[in-house]
Amino acid sequence: MNSSRRKFLKSAVTLAGATIGYTWLKSSQVFLYAAEPKDESLPWYGIVIDISKCIGCGNCAKACKSENDVPVEPFFFRTWVEQYTVRNDGTVDIVSPNGGIDGFQQRVPSEDIFKSFFVPKMCNHCAKSPCIQVCPVGATYDSPEGVVLVDEKYCIGCRYCVQACPYGCRFIHPVKKVANKCTLCYHRLKKDLAPACMEVCPTGARMYGNLRDKNSDLVKFLKEHTTQVLRPNLNTGSKLYYNALSSEVK
């Protein structure tokens, strides 16, 4: 009895030691992954949306759906367009019928309109993004290029990130049952192609570029224009800059 217990304990301790040793050798994965090496040789993507140029054609939302196989139901969008109409009495009318894909019909009579404009929305690819912070399993992350991505194989579909995003840019994919969002067409960027929404924008209202490169068109635009991010008070480190943004935009 006594000897068999000793034998058992001995083998248990040996096993434990071997395992710890093995894991230690496997590049110390026992510990936290706090360090996040940022590769300076890679671009660091930012986005500009020029509201004064948007004509609300909805091509961006349509292209995004076909490029990324986003479900066609009118409540799943990775990017969409909203129309804001400020009436003369100060009230604001905000519409986004099918994300703008079918175009817009002005429903406020023109004599009541103080001003009206379109606001395309998409993921802000925040540098300090709330959705990454709440993910309990590390299934959503900031890529070395500054693109916020979802690991579909690792996501458990808990919806924390959907709630955490202050811009409403995430949804649960109805078939895959995992979080889904704008990837800035990461697969296209890797092939030196523009994101689908920017490829099809007829007026060039959307732009993307490398924030690290001080000579890029994006940085030049930011230099020459007064841009603003959405909800700056939340300090999300948003990298989506709006030109000609009105205070009515939420």
Place this chain on the structure above:
Amino acid sequence: MKPYIPPQIPRLALAFAIFISLFILLRNFLVPDTFGQYGHYRGASLIDNAQNEIHYAGQKACFECHQDIQDLKAQDVHSDIHCETCHGPGQKHVISGEAGDIIKPSGRAFCGNCHEVNAAKQKTVVFQVDLNKHNVGKNCIECHNPHQPWEMKK
């Protein structure tokens, strides 16, 4: 003199050691290989995301065959608009070359997506017409060449 260690301490220590080693062992099998390669996520997921299929080929691919349209388009106001804005995703057509794999849009509603008058559109950005007044009943492309909208068809 040997210090007195209560007998439960080594026993508990052993139990802890066993639990911790079990935890590390299980963790070793449950955590994916590339997890933590770049940060608190699966490094291989970057590759997964980059491997999605493209549907929009990009303007460059279009102009490899359609040089004539490129020249035509360059002369008029639609010069900055990429082909797939109107023609839809073209990757399938780029591979097959079949005319059936690309959209040839027409109709007043389609052009109206951009050109219908709306208070939210800036006049300097896009030319707008009231579809209820401008040549009602006619298709836009009967008079306008979409690649060269101001060269009116006779």
